[in-house]
Amino acid sequence: MITSKKPTKALIMETAIRLFHTQGYNGTSVRDIAKKANINLANISYYFNGKHGLLEACLITFFEGYVKCLEEEISIDGEQNPSQCLLRSLNKMLSYQSENHYLSRVVWREVSMDTQIVREIIASYLRKERYLLKKVIEAGIKMGEFRPYPIPYVIIQLKSMLTMPFLNSQHLCEIWNIFPREHYFVEKYYTMLENWVECTLMIEPIH
Amino acid sequence: MITSKKPTKALIMETAIRLFHTQGYNGTSVRDIAKKANINLANISYYFNGKHGLLEACLITFFEGYVKCLEEEISIDGEQNPSQCLLRSLNKMLSYQSENHYLSRVVWREVSMDTQIVREIIASYLRKERYLLKKVIEAGIKMGEFRPYPIPYVIIQLKSMLTMPFLNSQHLCEIWNIFPREHYFVEKYYTMLENWVECTLMIEPIH
Amino acid sequence: MITSKKPTKALIMETAIRLFHTQGYNGTSVRDIAKKANINLANISYYFNGKHGLLEACLITFFEGYVKCLEEEISIDGEQNPSQCLLRSLNKMLSYQSENHYLSRVVWREVSMDTQIVREIIASYLRKERYLLKKVIEAGIKMGEFRPYPIPYVIIQLKSMLTMPFLNSQHLCEIWNIFPREHYFVEKYYTMLENWVECTLMIEPIH
Amino acid sequence: MITSKKPTKALIMETAIRLFHTQGYNGTSVRDIAKKANINLANISYYFNGKHGLLEACLITFFEGYVKCLEEEISIDGEQNPSQCLLRSLNKMLSYQSENHYLSRVVWREVSMDTQIVREIIASYLRKERYLLKKVIEAGIKMGEFRPYPIPYVIIQLKSMLTMPFLNSQHLCEIWNIFPREHYFVEKYYTMLENWVECTLMIEPIH
DNA sequence: TATGAATGAGACTTCATTCAT
């Protein structure tokens, strides 16, 4: 039998994400992971220095990519063209989460917990996220493109719409027949966000 | 010393919600709960038939109130006055979650998991929610009040904005200085949702 | 079957001492203890808060009794009658160790290790031991009963003779046919210590 | 950078002794040793055929030197000059242990355990030790130099005083400010043993 | 209604060792 053997470390992580996604971090045992990945239990500690190291790796992996979506679009000319910047960021973040929908769900769920380990890791990422989003919204308001809503409330709304579909993906699938992992979803949902930006956030429509 | 002793059962549930809120269901042990509530371990099994019974109680308690928010507003004259119905429901649901913010967080997080126990309990509630929301949105579209967006996508957006603030409450507190448990938040955030309904969802503004 | 059931906690401790005695603390697993004591594994954590709690209990139990041997004899009239005080203490300590020869061996061995947990527990006992021994020897020297040897060296010699037989008991049994657990040994060995006190420590023999 | 690289095998052994000394054999993992010695884990098995081989090497190394101290002094003219023989042996053994104080502590502690592996290795050494000590004491008694104490008891006393300082070296350091590794200690402590031999063991003082 | 003791299962981690390279 030809087994295109994956490097063990990657295999562990992949399997872990799959299981965390369904059962949650605390609901998944390292045994489960080892069995599903068909590797030796001890390898998990060997490669990730214990179960908590797995979660750390998940969080870091996710947020590195997530923050990059924002950085790439906003840093460049965020102050000249806020609405375009914002929309491009949104699009990127949607795609990113869709491509990593298992991981996204795991992360957003664990982030909703108040455990110290999680806090420490994500704190800096969340601060960076705040900084960039605030920057672009502020610029939009100052330039008269965006309505002068209180910024935190705008961002909460935005983030809610951005992340929720991935956190509750299985209900979307089962109840609404919408599949956040598909490219089609990203396109469609993006137009909804576009509408929100144009109608609710912006003062006058683009066209 | 006079101790206004709470009935043990309620005390357990309250403590459990508090702990689930912080550490998650799987991250909380019945020992933790018993110790924090200062009651004997065995009482939990006695009153709730085990740990899983505690979660069941949480879910049911929450969803009974949650669905009622929808039922009360939408069933009555949902077909004559969709936008008003919708807004009143949204307001109620915001208030309800704010008043039960610990419980809300617990529930929305656990609901994001694919465990069988959770599925079985919440299935009927989610179906009822779908039915009612769909009904009011459909009515709005048919009556020309709402734009003809695809209904599922509208509802996803709506639900996202409605629940996310409570799921991630601690970040709102820490990073944005917004406190979802306060009445002030509900008022303010409700006007944001109002804007969304008027600007993005409705064809022409109310005024 | 009538089983004169011992209280579980005492049973665990007894069994633990027996096994630590033979295999050392680190060489003994809680499984071993549970199996030998025929109790459930979890009881060890239940009663002793983990394996290390067992060792703590051993150390404390031993040293409480050990220090008492010194306190009872020396505190009273240590300054009027040093040699008699000393001899009575020695006799008591020999008897005490003989009666608890398993425990003694465990303790003296573990004490020879530099682990933090051990240090913290025994520090105060050793200080008390030092204080009392020093006091009685000093008094003896000042009164002209004892030769003016450097006190620390005297005490080291003394403690060596006092504890070593119990630490290496199995070699005494196998190679020298001497059984430190027997009353006969205590008597005989005590006369040896008496000789040492009279001939080496004291300036002129008692008789 | 020029690193005067030690031969790996010696480096392992040295590191092992250092760690066994502090944490005991069972409390030290081969990982600890490898990390501290900065060598690859597998080398330990390669050179010593497993962890237990390390302990064997320690025991053998130590006892070869230890027994030699006795052999060199006692075999020659043990029967003509017992007291001188004995004293010279004691001096040698003190020096030997002081020079190898880490190893000494390890050995005397492990020897106090009843594990089969240890027994097998040390049995012959202990028998040789018994033979030689017995021989010199017996000769002393027969020649009227030594008092007719029961030989085993004399030897126990002797051995106790000889080994204890090295087994409990850290307490001597911390509590008594005596450092068994220093040459000064050997000198001083030897005079104490001399006193014991002259006053307690011998019938009439040398001078 | 409430309790403390006890339990069996399973959790995570570490261990000493091996093997191909």
Place this chain on the structure above:
DNA sequence: AATGAATGAAGTCTCATTCAT
């Protein structure tokens, strides 16, 4: 001679639950 990956066994501890009282 030396290494990094991998392994199976065993380690300690915590879990949710039960039961007699």
